[in-house]
Amino acid sequence: MSAARLSRTAAAPPVRMVHLGLGNFFRAHQARYTAASPDAGEWGIAAFTGRSSALADALTAQQGRYTLVTRAADGDTCEVIDSVVAAHPGTDLDTWYDYLTRPEVRIVTLTVTEAAYLRGPDGGLDATRTDVRTDLAAMRSDPRAAVATVPARLAAGLSARRAAGAGPITVVSCDNLPDNGAVTARVVADLAGLLDPTLPGWVRDTVSFVTTMVDRITPATTEDDIRSVAEQTGLADAAPVVTEPYSEWVLSGEFPVGRPAWEAAGARFVTDVIPYERRKLWLLNGGHSLLAYAGSARGHDTVAQAVADPHCRRWLQQWWDEAARHLRLPDDEVTAYRTALLERWSNARIQHRLAQIAADGSLKLPVRILPVLRAERAAGRMPTGAVRALAAWIAHLRGTGAPVNDAAADAVLGAAGGRPAEATGRVLALLDADLATDDALLAELAGMVGKR
Numbered sequence: 001m002s003a004a005r006l007s008r009t010a011a012a013p014p015v016r017m018v019h020l021g022l023g024n025f026f027r028a029h030q031a032r033y034t035a036a037s038p039d040a041g042e043w044g045i046a047a048f049t050g051r052s053s054a055l056a057d058a059l060t061a062q063q064g065r066y067t068l069v070t071r072a073a074d075g076d077t078c079e080v081i082d083s084v085v086a087a088h089p090g091t092d093l094d095t096w097y098d099y100l101t102r103p104e105v106r107i108v109t110l111t112v113t114e115a116a117y118l119r120g121p122d123g124g125l126d127a128t129r130t131d132v133r134t135d136l137a138a139m140r141s142d143p144r145a146a147v148a149t150v151p152a153r154l155a156a157g158l159s160a161r162r163a164a165g166a167g168p169i170t171v172v173s174c175d176n177l178p179d180n181g182a183v184t185a186r187v188v189a190d191l192a193g194l195l196d197p198t199l200p201g202w203v204r205d206t207v208s209f210v211t212t213m214v215d216r217i218t219p220a221t222t223e224d225d226i227r228s229v230a231e232q233t234g235l236a237d238a239a240p241v242v243t244e245p246y247s248e249w250v251l252s253g254e255f256p257v258g259r260p261a262w263e264a265a266g267a268r269f270v271t272d273v274i275p276y277e278r279r280k281l282w283l284l285n286g287g288h289s290l291l292a293y294a295g296s297a298r299g300h301d302t303v304a305q306a307v308a309d310p311h312c313r314r315w316l317q318q319w320w321d322e323a324a325r326h327l328r329l330p331d332d333e334v335t336a337y338r339t340a341l342l343e344r345w346s347n348a349r350i351q352h353r354l355a356q357i358a359a360d361g362s363l364k365l366p367v368r369i370l371p372v373l374r375a376e377r378a379a380g381r382m383p384t385g386a387v388r389a390l391a392a393w394i395a396h397l398r399g400t401g402a403p404v405n406d407a408a409a410d411a412v413l414g415a416a417g418g419r420p421a422e423a424t425g426r427v428l429a430l431l432d433a434d435l436a437t438d439d440a441l442l443a444e445l446a447g448m449v450g451k452r
């Protein structure tokens with residue numbers, strides 16, 4: 001007998017939120033918080049993929065519903081999430097503009113990866129990029145053009161909202177970037193200013209950019225996951241999501257036109273998100289990046305395998321000791337987070353691939369590792385844990401461990417070849433020109449790269 005399909009039995013909530021970056025994390029996190037809020041019946045989400053239609057088609061066939069599998073070390077819990085009421089391919093710009101011009105649509109959330117913000121060396125939009133220039137030209141000839149980049153989709157959508165008089169809206173970035181609200185505001189304002197000098201002022205007065213720290217380890221779905229969901233639930237779900245039990249969402253900023261009661265589902269609203277963000281970006285994401293390069297170089301495929309390796313675990317503790325010195329949080333809170341991380345990562349039933357985490361190191365290491373490295377060097381110390389993470393990444397660019405998949409592959413691969421002493425200097429200069437003049441650091445780094 002074939003399994004029953006997932007479908008909606010009650011009326012879908014009205015669309016009042018739009019999401020860009022329909023993938024696994026959004027479905028394990030923001031969509032789950034929304035579904036678990038007491039006012040879920042008022043807040044439906046229309047979600048867009050980056051470009052492709054595969055996930056949008058699969059979800060449309062299930063009326064947006066999907067199974068969220070919370071995978072603990074000792075078993076699974078399956079629940080059906082129904083806050084996503086429409087799923088669209090990212091290329092469907094007509095529908096994107098349609099939602100953004102509706103006054104009842106109050107929130108846009110984002111999980112588009114670090115690379116999608118298209119920042120230049122000064123942290124603002126890199127307007128020299130071909131894709132940005134192409135979008136800009138298209139927007140100038142048609143305000144509802146089929147633009148491709150995330151800053152252009154946001155700026156064009158907001159411009160259409162202004163033209164429609166649809167009023168204020170809140171944009172919530174849920175990507176792993178420090179101060180992600182300000183980053184989003186900056187790239188949108190930069191693009192808006194190039195399009196129409198009056199648009200940045202309207203955006204500043206009308207659009208609230210909220211900063212968030214998001215945490216829930218959510219790997220890519222496998223064929224085994226799809227089979228296991230059918231066995232456990234008796235329902236045929238083409239697009240389930242597997243996630244860990246731990247979940248955290250800390251937000252800071254205004255929602256002038258309302259939001260779901262996410263706090264009732266466990267989210268926390270604070271005035272300063274920075275300490276939480278650093279704790280997570282340095283300890284979890286920085287630790288992940290270290291394991292992605294150093295662990296895959298030792299032959300491991302998953303986080304759970306790497307963290308079970310005493311060498312990797314020692315390197316991790318060394319990195320955490322260095323990072324912890326610069327966190328503005330009570331020691332016991334940091335210790336508890338470290339303990340929780342080891343427990344989370346040791347859950348071998350979560351198959352989090354090191355190759356997935358290894359992608360885009362050129363964008364991740366500056367955020368996850370370099371702030372600690374700089375602070376340690378300024379204090380006159382040589383932070384071996386941070387240097388090891390960087391050295392393992394450079395070795396990965398030179399062919400060790402997980403395959404290279406990086407938004408800046410041409411530049412970093414070009415710099416990483418040749419003798420370790422010169423290669424390390426060239427690669428570091430791409431990340432931070434000042435650090436690349438630190439001779440003691442370069443010698444330490446080249447020594448570690450040379451050993452691999």
Ligand SMILES: NC(=O)c1ccc[n+]([C@@H]2O[C@H](COP(=O)([O-])OP(=O)(O)OC[C@H]3O[C@@H](n4cnc5c(N)ncnc54)[C@H](O)[C@@H]3O)[C@@H](O)[C@H]2O)c1
Nearest residue numbers: 021022023024025049050111112113116175176216217218
């Ligand atoms: N997976 C996790 O454990 C996790 C946890 C915390 C935060 N995040 C954040 O969420 C992001 C997405 O993770 P995921 O697991 O959902 O990945 P995913 O691959 O399942 O989905 C990513 C989504 O972003 C879109 N996208 C990718 N590049 C884009 C681009 N350049 N422009 C527009 N859209 C683009 C994709 O098309 C897809 O819709 C991460 O990069 C990270 O910033 C993920």
Ligand SMILES: O=P(O)(O)OC[C@@H](O)[C@@H](O)[C@H](O)[C@H](O)CO
Nearest residue numbers: 176214215216217218285288357
């Ligand atoms: O999702 P990315 O590619 O930014 O980073 C990979 C992992 O470090 C990340 O997904 C973590 O699992 C996540 O941030 C945990 O909350």
